[in-house]
Structure formats: structure tokens, C-alpha cells
Amino acid sequence: MTAEGAAGRRVARILLDTSLPQLDHLFDYAIPGELADEIRAGQRVRVPFRSQNRKSFGTVIEFTEQSDFGGELAQIAEIVSPLPTLTPEVWRLARAVADRAAGSAGDILRLAIPTRQVRVEKQHLAGTAPDPGEHDTPFEAEEADTELAGLLTGGARLAIDASHGPVRLGTGEWVGGWSLQLARAALAVHAEGRSAIVVLPDYRDLDQLRDALASLGHAGVVRLDARQSKGERYAAFLRALDPEPRIIIGNRSAVYAPAHALGAILIWDDGDPVLAEPLAPYVHARDAALVRAGQSGAGLLFAAHSRSAEVQRLVEIGYVQAQRHPPRRTxxxxxxxxxxxxxxxxxxxxxxxxxxxxxxxxxxxxxxxxxxxYAPVAVCASCGDAARCRACAGPIGFRSAGVAACRWCGEPARPWQCGTCDGTVLTERGxxxxxxxxxxxxxxxxxxxxxxxxxxxxxxxxxxxxxxxxxxxxxxxxxxxxxxxxxxxxxxxxxxxxxxxxxxxxxxxxxxxxxxxxxxxxxxxxxxxxxxxxxxxxxxxxxxSAELHDRHALRYPPAVRVASVTGGAAEVERALASIRDLGAQDPAVPGIDVLGPVPARGPSGYEQVPGIVRLIVRFDYGLGAEIARRLRGVLVADAAGSSARTRGRPPGRARPEALRLRFDDRGVFDG
Structure with a gap:
């Protein structure tokens, strides 16, 4: 994909907006003459799909002179927006991280590109949208970490342990000292004419970094925050899309933000589980940042008070360089x-x-x-067994003195009867x-x-x-x-x-x-x-270091990568066969083992789901691309077969036996 127009070429290759894995590829469409001068790569379009009367949204990825499709190509129906919202860099990133996790690029793009807001877009195109950075003041050289910025813009990959203690800003606000350290690094990258993306776990971290940047004279930060309204988020995204260097801060999806002349990606506290994406294909912000830095040549900085096991592994294999100066500690x-x-x-x-x-x-x-x-656990006063909810089998706790309820569904625990001894009185524990x-x-x-x-x-x-x-x-x-x-x-x-x-x-x-x-x-x-x-x-x-050594010995993440495969027994067996085939072709292939399949557990973690099983694949990093490709192939075949079997039936919930893949799940071995 390149930022280009059709330039006389007659075919556009388009990625459809769909969650169906069998449609995760580019479709060729003819460019009608009236759109030839307007269409650009990265634009949203509407196209017919399966029939002229049925339209689907999609994104123009690239253009070509002719199509390999043997029949007559359908024509693009309309250009939804004149603004190309997908950049070539973000497309390459989306495709790469989706492939790494056996997922769909469209699912990544839904995280990367906010929902279009027409009024906001018109203001942006007309140049009437407010610019928070128009009153930025120059900062002094000592306010920026120029040494660190020089390393980052040179493509260095670094890990630092942040010092303890809060600091008072010139504005009077108190923030964690780490936020001022990251602000200075981001400012120095920006001063060199490069963009910086800073990814943080939650809104409180974002507030501290915003305050630190503002105290140093940079109010024009682009903030991408899950708490923003749709209009605010889209306006911020459009500012990030502008062809000028920006400091972009945000939650986990900010790692996919468009950034002109990206110089560095900074991640704060990557061990926080909030940075693990809960939506398919479940790519952690840290992994997306590693891929993006590798593709773009941008620097990468992991900062935390306590380094994650994943970053510790990267330090020990020499891929990331740790700081040499110990931080100040309480x-x-x-x-x-x-x-x-x-x-x-x-x-x-x-x-x-x-x-x-x-x-x-x-x-x-x-x-x-x-x-x-109040009290996290309620137990039977007679036998001491933990109380379970009669509605969902979830754990019961006390909301306040004498008021017990399920911690999952909220069902009141009155009346209640113990399944072990028939007792009816609950008592507090913890x-x-x-x-x-x-x-x-x-x-x-x-x-x-x-x-x-x-x-x-x-x-x-x-x-x-x-x-x-x-x-x-x-x-x-x-x-x-x-x-x-x-x-x-x-x-x-x-x-x-x-x-x-x-x-x-x-x-x-x-x-x-x-x-x-x-x-x-x-x-x-x-x-x-x-x-x-x-x-x-x-x-x-x-x-x-000792913890990582133990995980190497026991083959636990991050010493190895993992993938969980869940679905019906037949579907999971086909996935398992594709993994066995990898070893059968080369018995000397090291670094792969399979746990299971075993009966899958339901949402409560206790009851089994009839007919549903799960297996876990553990594999060395070098095998990741091939294992993802093979498991993805089984998933696509399963989804295509399911679509053919259910075509013409009323829509309903997904089949419980449908194959589900999840790579690098941090909780896969949790009880």
C-alpha cells in the first residue's frame, strides 16, 4: 500500500469491513470513470458484495492495472469520505500483527481507526477545528532528555526502571516522577522533527503525562482516550493523521495511531494487564509496538517501576538494552x-x-x-465451604455488613442453602x-x-x-x-x-x-x-532473572509463546492435526509441545461446557509464524464450512463449537 491515487489504473484492491475470517483478504473492484480522479488509497468506500443490491463498507488498500479474477469485476459504488484515514504504515502494521496472532487485519483496523464523525471531519477539512497546540511555548534544552531522544530516534530499544517519588510541576500539580521523565523524552523526540507515541494503561496515567507535558509548554498533545466521546476521539485521530510531527498519548490502541515521521514509541508499565487487548485477535500493546518499531525503524522505550517478564526476556537476549544507572527507591x-x-x-x-x-x-x-x-468471600457458618451463587455458580461475597450477593451476577444470596451441609447461615471471610x-x-x-x-x-x-x-x-x-x-x-x-x-x-x-x-x-x-x-x-x-530462568525450565511464557485452541472436539482435532503435521515433516523440529485437549471450562471457571474442549500449544518464538499460519488455515476452513452450512438460516449466536484461537494469553495458565 502506498499513499497514491489511481493514476489511470482501473482496479482497486479493497479490504472489506467484516469479522468473517474467510473474507480477510483483498477483493478486486473496478473503478468507475466518475471516481477515477477522486479515489485514493486509504479511503473508505462502499462496494457491492455478493449482489448489486447488497453493499459493504471497505478500505482501498492499493491499485493495480488488471485483476487475476476471471469474471467481470463489480464497480465501487461510492467514496464514503474523501479523507484517506488508513496510512500505508498502519496498514503494514495491522497486517503483520494480525498474521502474528492468526487474526484478521480488519479487527486491528477497528481498533486503529475510530468511527467516522461527519461533522468533525468537515471541520477538520475546512481548517476550522480547534488546535490545542497553537499556543505551545518553546521549551528549554534542559527540559528535554536529549541524550535519551538521540538514542531513540536512532532506533535504539531501551528499558528503564523509573525512580520512585512524586514531583511538583511548575503548574502546581503533583505527578509521578516517571511522567516527567517520559514527557522530557517525548519532547526531545518532537524537537528533532519526529513524532512520539506514548502508550499508558489508564486515564489517570494519561492525566499525569498530559499535565507534565503542559508544564513544559506543550499543550498540543494528541490524546486518544477510551473515555473520550466519539467526536473527541475522531477529532484527535484526525490531528494525528496530519502530516506534521505530533506527541500522541493514549491507551493500548494508541499504538496503532497514524504518526508522521515516527521517531519513538514509549510504553509505561507494560506489565499492567490493561494493556492486553480484550478483543480479537488479542494483541498486547507491547507486541504491537515491537512490530511497529521493527517495521519503521523507530526507537522503543519500556519504562516501569517493575520490569515485566517479557521485557526482562528481551533484555537478557540482547534485543533491548537496560539502563545502567539504578533509580532512586523508597x-x-x-x-x-x-x-x-x-x-x-x-x-x-x-x-x-x-x-x-x-x-x-x-x-x-x-x-x-x-x-x-466489604468481605470478598462468604462461607457457610456450619461447614466453612465457600458459598456459590445459585444462579451462575459464581462466588458470593459481602457488599456490606450482613448483605451478601454474587460477585459475578449480583444476585442477592437470600435465601441461601449450602450444597454440602444444607446450612443456611453465611459468615464473612477476609x-x-x-x-x-x-x-x-x-x-x-x-x-x-x-x-x-x-x-x-x-x-x-x-x-x-x-x-x-x-x-x-x-x-x-x-x-x-x-x-x-x-x-x-x-x-x-x-x-x-x-x-x-x-x-x-x-x-x-x-x-x-x-x-x-x-x-x-x-x-x-x-x-x-x-x-x-x-x-x-x-x-x-x-x-x-531467576523467575525467567524458572519459566525457561518449565516452558512457561514468556520463555515460550502459547496459543490456546477452543471449540468442538472435531474442530480442535483438525487444528491439532495441523500442528502434528509440522512435527511429522521434520521430527528434529524443536520447541513445540501440546497440552490437551481437555474439557473446556465455562465463564465461571468451574463447570465444563459439554462438547467443548481446549488445547494449549507451547512453541519457540521462531516457530510462531508457521504455527499461526497453520492454525489460521484451520480456522478459515472451519468458518467457511460453517457459513456454507448455515446460509439461508436466521441469524443467531455463534456456534459454541466454532473454533477460537488466542495467542499469548497472559491468563492461559491461571486457575
Whole structure:
């Protein structure tokens, strides 16, 4: 694909807007004479499909002199928009990442290109759309990280561990120090006449980076945010499409943004599961960034307080270069180290309680807890078995004192009867964020107790004395930083049935500790073992290397790639045969093994789905392209056969036995 017009050529090759995998290829259409001078690659068009009366939307990818199709070509019906919204670079990226994940390029383009808004587009074409950057002020050289920018615009691939601690901007706002570091790097790339894309997990991270950029005089940032209205998002996309360098910030789909003269892609906290795309073909923003940097020659920067296992692997194989200077880190102590032999620890040991009491009189104190809500688990008071919902078999918890309900479907748990002993009384087990607040209001009666979780989010708290109870990932920024950060429930978090439980814990704890004031401290209230020890001592580099070594030995991601195949037994067997065939052609092919097939579990994770099975393929990175191609071939054949069998029937839900593929699922080995 090139940014071109038809230039006398008579055939346009078009990608249709469809989720059907058997249609994931280019279709040839004749260009009618009245459109020959207007049509451009990247434009949206309407074309007849299967009949002249049935129209489909599509995107012009390229032009050719003649078609290989033996019959008469249908003609393009109309050009939907004169604006080419798909650039050649984004098309190459979409095709490559879709192929890598055995998916459809159209699914990637739906993430990359927002829904068209006619009024917004007309304003943009007329030049009347507001430009937030028209009043940008020049920044001083020392405000930009020119050394880092020079490496990035030269195509370097880097990983940095960000220093702990908040910083105060010239505007008076407090942000994480990491956001100012990324802002300076992006500004320096932009100063060299190149675009920079910065990908961040959620809107709070975006707000901090936006504030940091604005404080350095760059208000004209292009923000692509899932919380924007359709009009706002499309307007931002059109600004990114302009042929001039931009700083583009956004959530996971921003990695696909059009960017003129792309110089660098920066990703903050790639270990956050929010950066894993939940829609097919489920491509992680990190993987898309790696592909895009490789195609374009742009630099790539991974920054975090705790490096992901995937980035650690890239560092150890030499593909990414890690920084050599250790970051500034909050002092961490373990409550056990200050306990007397006869002291009672409990959930909040005496040492941690003393720190909370002392420091919450001087300023804000953060207490991180494992789970939101009141009590995460309800159990039978007679036998102690965990209570399950009678409607969906989901876990029951307490929303508030005495009020129990299913945590999945919300069904009230009254009346309730135990399936084991027929008991009818529920009791609480564990403490969520709301119950912790109640406890602290009694235990620390002089303190102002605040809550921040998914239902009660706070972005910031002021510098006044307070006790802030927050779930992991919902911790607000405190003006000046927290006097102390206390981490509860380490055992519960480490006990999560997930391959990545320890890695996630280290990330949650480091991110919380990074919110402390420069003279503050972090207290690990309980817990032990290698992960806790690595966090307390700060020897996280050794821990990450050891963790990756263990995953190599056991063939777990990211030491290998994985693909899960789910569907009816016959469909999955055909997929398995295609994988077996790979080994049969060359018995010496290393690095591939198959787990299963086994009965697939339903949404609850407990009940089996009749007739549906799943297998997991583990394979070395070098085999990825071939395995994706073979599994995709089986998927396309299955979808085409299904379409032929159901043609003419009323539309309905997808067949439960239909084949489903998912590559590189971070939760594939979770309990």
C-alpha cells in the first residue's frame, strides 16, 4: 500500500469491513470513470458484495492495472469520505500483527481507526477545528532528555526502571516522577522533527503525562482516550493523521495511531494487564509496538517501576538494552524485623499500626489492600465451604455488613442453602477495602480515613493528615507524597492462582512504594519468601532473572509463546492435526509441545461446557509464524464450512463449537 491515487489504473484492491475470517483478504473492484480522479488509497468506500443490491463498507488498500479474477469485476459504488484515514504504515502494521496472532487485519483496523464523525471531519477539512497546540511555548534544552531522544530516534530499544517519588510541576500539580521523565523524552523526540507515541494503561496515567507535558509548554498533545466521546476521539485521530510531527498519548490502541515521521514509541508499565487487548485477535500493546518499531525503524522505550517478564526476556537476549544507572527507591522495611518475640502480628502488626498512627498525624498515609468491597468471600457458618451463587455458580461475597450477593451476577444470596451441609447461615471471610475502612475508623479514631477503589476512585489527595485505604492499582497521588506506604495482605496476593502472581505482586508493591515522599518509607506488613525478600531488599533484578530462568525450565511464557485452541472436539482435532503435521515433516523440529485437549471450562471457571474442549500449544518464538499460519488455515476452513452450512438460516449466536484461537494469553495458565 502506498499513499497514491489511481493514476489511470482501473482496479482497486479493497479490504472489506467484516469479522468473517474467510473474507480477510483483498477483493478486486473496478473503478468507475466518475471516481477515477477522486479515489485514493486509504479511503473508505462502499462496494457491492455478493449482489448489486447488497453493499459493504471497505478500505482501498492499493491499485493495480488488471485483476487475476476471471469474471467481470463489480464497480465501487461510492467514496464514503474523501479523507484517506488508513496510512500505508498502519496498514503494514495491522497486517503483520494480525498474521502474528492468526487474526484478521480488519479487527486491528477497528481498533486503529475510530468511527467516522461527519461533522468533525468537515471541520477538520475546512481548517476550522480547534488546535490545542497553537499556543505551545518553546521549551528549554534542559527540559528535554536529549541524550535519551538521540538514542531513540536512532532506533535504539531501551528499558528503564523509573525512580520512585512524586514531583511538583511548575503548574502546581503533583505527578509521578516517571511522567516527567517520559514527557522530557517525548519532547526531545518532537524537537528533532519526529513524532512520539506514548502508550499508558489508564486515564489517570494519561492525566499525569498530559499535565507534565503542559508544564513544559506543550499543550498540543494528541490524546486518544477510551473515555473520550466519539467526536473527541475522531477529532484527535484526525490531528494525528496530519502530516506534521505530533506527541500522541493514549491507551493500548494508541499504538496503532497514524504518526508522521515516527521517531519513538514509549510504553509505561507494560506489565499492567490493561494493556492486553480484550478483543480479537488479542494483541498486547507491547507486541504491537515491537512490530511497529521493527517495521519503521523507530526507537522503543519500556519504562516501569517493575520490569515485566517479557521485557526482562528481551533484555537478557540482547534485543533491548537496560539502563545502567539504578533509580532512586523508597526505603522499604518489613514489620517482622521490628516485632518482639511475643508480639501478636495479625493483619496489621503493631509496628505497622504504630507507623500508621504516627505518620497519619503528619500527612497522608497510604494503606494498600488486596480486594475491594466489604468481605470478598462468604462461607457457610456450619461447614466453612465457600458459598456459590445459585444462579451462575459464581462466588458470593459481602457488599456490606450482613448483605451478601454474587460477585459475578449480583444476585442477592437470600435465601441461601449450602450444597454440602444444607446450612443456611453465611459468615464473612477476609477483609475488603470497605471493611478495612470501618476497622481503621475504630482503630485510628483520630485519623481522617479515605477510600479509593474501583467503585470509589480518587485521582489525588491533598497534603493534609489522612489515612488512605486503596486497592491495588487504585492508589491516588498525594501532594508531596505519602508519609508512609503500608502494604497489607501479601499472603493473599501471592496466593492468587496465576502464573504471574509473584510478578504482579512485585509490580503492585513497587508502584505503591513509588508514591511515598522522598523522606517517606514503605512498610511490608506481613509475608515472606523470595518475592517479598526481593522487594524489601531491593534486589529485584536478581529476582526477575531467576523467575525467567524458572519459566525457561518449565516452558512457561514468556520463555515460550502459547496459543490456546477452543471449540468442538472435531474442530480442535483438525487444528491439532495441523500442528502434528509440522512435527511429522521434520521430527528434529524443536520447541513445540501440546497440552490437551481437555474439557473446556465455562465463564465461571468451574463447570465444563459439554462438547467443548481446549488445547494449549507451547512453541519457540521462531516457530510462531508457521504455527499461526497453520492454525489460521484451520480456522478459515472451519468458518467457511460453517457459513456454507448455515446460509439461508436466521441469524443467531455463534456456534459454541466454532473454533477460537488466542495467542499469548497472559491468563492461559491461571486457575
Amino acid at each position: 526505603r522499604v522495611v518489613h514489620a517482622d524485623a521490628s516485632m518482639t518475640p511475643d508480639a501478636f502480628a495479625g493483619r496489621v502488626p503493631e509496628f505497622a499500626a504504630r507507623i500508621i498512627r504516627q505518620e497519619s498525624r503528619r500527612g497522608p498515609v497510604l494503606v494498600q489492600v488486596a480486594t475491594p468491597g 477483609m475488603g477495602s470497605q471493611r478495612t475502612v470501618e476497622q481503621f475508623e475504630r482503630q485510628f479514631s483520630d485519623a481522617r480515613v479515605l477510600l479509593s477503589d474501583g467503585e470509589h476512585p480518587r485521582e489525588r489527595v491533598d497534603a493534609r493528615p489522612a489515612l488512605v485505604v486503596a486497592t491495588r492499582g487504585a492508589e491516588p497521588i498525594a501532594a508531596g507524597g505519602y508519609r508512609a506506604v503500608v502494604l497489607l495482605d501479601a499472603e493473599r496476593l501471592l496466593g492468587i492462582e496465576s502464573l504471574r502472581a509473584a510478578e504482579d505482586c512485585l509490580r503492585w508493591w513497587e508502584n505503591a512504594a513509588a508514591l511515598a515522599a522522598p523522606d517517606g518509607q514503605c512498610v511490608m506488613a506481613s509475608g515472606g519468601g523470595p518475592t517479598v525478600q526481593a522487594f524489601v531488599t531491593g534486589r529485584t533484578e536478581e529476582w526477575r
